[in-house]
Amino acid sequence: MSNPILASWRRLRAATWARSLEFVRDRSTLGWNIAFPVLLVLGLAYVFSGPGQPMFKVAVLAPPGAALDAGLHPFLGTPQVQFYREEQQPVALHKVQLQRIDMLLDLTATPGRYWINEQSPKGKLLEQLLRGAGGAPLQQEATQGAQVRYVDWVTPGVLGMNMMFSCLFGIGYVIVRYRKSGYLKRLNATPLRASEFLLAQLLSRLALIVLVNGAVFVACRLLLKVRMEGSYLDLLLLVTLAASSMIALGLLVSARIASEELAGGILNVLATPMMVICGVFFSIDGSPHALQLVAQLLPLTHLVNGARAIMLDGAGLAQIAPDLMALAAMSAVYLFLGAALFRWRQA
Amino acid sequence: MTGQPPTPKPAVLESRELVKLYPKVRAVDGISFAVTEGTCFGLLGPNGAGKSTTIEMMEGLLPPTSGQVLFRGAPLGQRYRERVGIQFQTTALQEFLTTRENLRFFGSLYPRQRPLEELVALCRLEEFLDRDAGKLSGGQRQRLLLAIALVNDPEVLFLDEPTTGLDPQARRNFWDLVQGVKARGKTIVLTTHYMDEAYLLCDEIAIVDHGRIIAQGSPAALLREHFDDSVLELPAPEARKLEGGLQYKEKGDHAEIHTADINGTIARLLAVGASLAHLRIRPRTLEDLFLELTGRELRA
Numbered sequence: 001m002s003n004p005i006l007a008s009w010r011r012l013r014a015a016t017w018a019r020s021l022e023f024v025r026d027r028s029t030l031g032w033n034i035a036f037p038v039l040l041v042l043g044l045a046y047v048f049s050g051p052g053q054p055m056f057k058v059a060v061l062a063p064p065g066a067a068l069d070a071g072l073h074p075f076l077g078t079p080q081v082q083f084y085r086e087e088q089q090p091v092a093l094h095k096v097q098l099q100r101i102d103m104l105l106d107l108t109a110t111p112g113r114y115w116i117n118e119q120s121p122k123g124k125l126l127e128q129l130l131r132g133a134g135g136a137p138l139q140q141e142a143t144q145g146a147q148v149r150y151v152d153w154v155t156p157g158v159l160g161m162n163m164m165f166s167c168l169f170g171i172g173y174v175i176v177r178y179r180k181s182g183y184l185k186r187l188n189a190t191p192l193r194a195s196e197f198l199l200a201q202l203l204s205r206l207a208l209i210v211l212v213n214g215a216v217f218v219a220c221r222l223l224l225k226v227r228m229e230g231s232y233l234d235l236l237l238l239v240t241l242a243a244s245s246m247i248a249l250g251l252l253v254s255a256r257i258a259s260e261e262l263a264g265g266i267l268n269v270l271a272t273p274m275m276v277i278c279g280v281f282f283s284i285d286g287s288p289h290a291l292q293l294v295a296q297l298l299p300l301t302h303l304v305n306g307a308r309a310i311m312l313d314g315a316g317l318a319q320i321a322p323d324l325m326a327l328a329a330m331s332a333v334y335l336f337l338g339a340a341l342f343r344w345r346q347a
Numbered sequence: 348m349t350g351q352p353p354t355p356k357p358a359v360l361e362s363r364e365l366v367k368l369y370p371k372v373r374a375v376d377g378i379s380f381a382v383t384e385g386t387c388f389g390l391l392g393p394n395g396a397g398k399s400t401t402i403e404m405m406e407g408l409l410p411p412t413s414g415q416v417l418f419r420g421a422p423l424g425q426r427y428r429e430r431v432g433i434q435f436q437t438t439a440l441q442e443f444l445t446t447r448e449n450l451r452f453f454g455s456l457y458p459r460q461r462p463l464e465e466l467v468a469l470c471r472l473e474e475f476l477d478r479d480a481g482k483l484s485g486g487q488r489q490r491l492l493l494a495i496a497l498v499n500d501p502e503v504l505f506l507d508e509p510t511t512g513l514d515p516q517a518r519r520n521f522w523d524l525v526q527g528v529k530a531r532g533k534t535i536v537l538t539t540h541y542m543d544e545a546y547l548l549c550d551e552i553a554i555v556d557h558g559r560i561i562a563q564g565s566p567a568a569l570l571r572e573h574f575d576d577s578v579l580e581l582p583a584p585e586a587r588k589l590e591g592g593l594q595y596k597e598k599g600d601h602a603e604i605h606t607a608d609i610n611g612t613i614a615r616l617l618a619v620g621a622s623l624a625h626l627r628i629r630p631r632t633l634e635d636l637f638l639e640l641t642g643r644e645l646r647a
Contacts, residue, residue, distance in 0.1 A: 018441055018448070018452045019441070022441050022442055182435065186435060189406065189435075190457065191429050191456055
């Protein structure tokens with residue numbers, strides 16, 4: 001009798017190979033998987049290079065207990081500007097550098113101080129508004145360090161979002177289609193085990209996602225001169241873990257469903273909030289605490305935060321360790337649940 | 348096979364009092380039979396009779412509500428799947444893989460594999476070996492699915508309605524292949540609602556209706572046991588000329604007379620002036636047997 005581990009490895013390899021072949025030969029899907037993120041990044045770079053974002057976000061360091069209103073400083077009464085409280089000056093200042101927020105006010109010092117990002121047209125505009133608001137004059141402080149363009153900030157978000165769609169829908173729909181058509185039932189009649197089949201789906205999709213997004217990333221570096229301060233290897237590790245967790249989430253969703261409509265609905269329910277609250281396009285600083293907590297439970301948040309830390313701040317593994325661990329834990333939990341709930345055939 | 352008394356061979360596969368209950372249906376209601384090494388056993392019955400549910404329990408894919416399936420005298424174990432081959436009624440294959448790649452993929456899931464060339468020759472896959480499996484005709488597809496079912500050189504081959512939906516020519520070709528497989532001594536379990544298929548391929552059949560076996564034996568023995576007459580078919584208006592003299596049954600635009608005395612019946616028909624231009628005399632079939640046993644048509 002042959003070695004069971006070797007036999008298991010042979011089955012896993014065969015299933016991974018078969019799935020990858022199917023994906024690579026499906027030219028239209030493959031083309032779309034490459035074209036979509038490129039178009040998205042180019043489109044966003046174009047849209048956000050111009051002026052015209054109505055909403056401004058200003059962090060305020062204020063004395064404890066003070067309400068953030070015009071009583072504290074007339075500028076805080078300005079409409080169309082969101083003021084929110086920050087406690088730590090260095091953290092808030094960093095957000096200014098990254099253009100996650102447009103301005104930082106320090107009303108605990110006398111005289112009051114403010115910081116803006118010199119690269120940010122919104123910061124410049126806010127400065128004009130501040131001068132026109134009256135009240136005690138505030139002193140501008142120099143913002144140290146590199147100042148980041150919006151496109152640098154948004155690119156990790158957009159690539160992350162695209163990965164999320166590719167993982168969730170690419171995996172979810174394929175498994176549901178396999179189940180509906182009876183292909184899973186046929187595989188069930190072979191010695192292939194559920195864990196081997198699921199792992200094969202994960203590996204083939206993972207390899208493709210890493211390759212495709214790697215290519216798109218290079219294109220963004222060349223075309224948009226996107227900032228990259230950290231290590232490519234760290235980024236690869238982060239992306240691999242993040243893609244694994246999102247693929248595992250797709251496997252979990254599709255563990256039993258045999259209807260594309262239902263799967264599509266559930267995947268949308270997962271994907272849409274991720275797009276909004278994981279900070280893809282806009283920073284969620286200043287959002288309600290509960291929302292920020294929920295965001296911590298979603299894999300995309302950790303991918304986007306980790307990727308920004310590496311690309312914009314040159315963070316190393318130690319700094320993004322919490323994100324890496326969260327993603328590894330999510331991968332394990334989703335995969336375990338997905339395998340436990342998995343059904344080969346329609347109920 | 349000639350009519351010698353069968354030497355008692357051990358059963359390869361045996362089902363004992365199989366029952367499968369679904370919330371609203373008793374799909375299988377106590378089915379027992381044994382399949383002898385090297386024979387083809389057929390489950391014949393109309394759609395919804397419980398054939399597919401029974402065969403899936405025999406395949407080890409569906410747990411019975413009660414009862415047991417034994418393979419070579421023992422309950423189905425972990426490695427049962429390595430030793431049997433299955434062709435389902437409908438199976439989708441992965442898209443964008445060729446015939447050859449599908450065979451290679453399924454082959455690599457098994458510890459023991461039959462050589463590719465042998466499968467290709469046995470199932471006549473030469474002409475579409477490198478064609479995308481999604482672009483095959485219905486008959487070609489069934490041949491590929493048969494080859495996949497044989498990829499591990501199984502001890503038992505299960506065929507669940509293998510020719511449903513095929514055109515007559517493709518069905519005939521498929522039967523040739525199955526007879527080739529049989530000639531190599533494979534044990535086959537087959538479900539079908541085509542009586543001609545069962546008659547041609549099976550050494551033994553069990554007629555299934557409402558989840559139970561209502562008759563079992565070799566096709567020839569079953570017919571001998573239940574019938575000693577033949578069927579005369581002629582257009583209905585001609586039969587009506589008998590005017591209550593002889594029993595006949597109208598079926599659509601023709602009528603059937605069941606009789607053991609063919610000469611006498613023809614003489615009566617000539618006597619009443621019926622035209623014999625479209626007369627057909629045929630032996631009793633499994634279709635007649637099913638009608639006799641259940642009062643319903645097999646394909647209804």
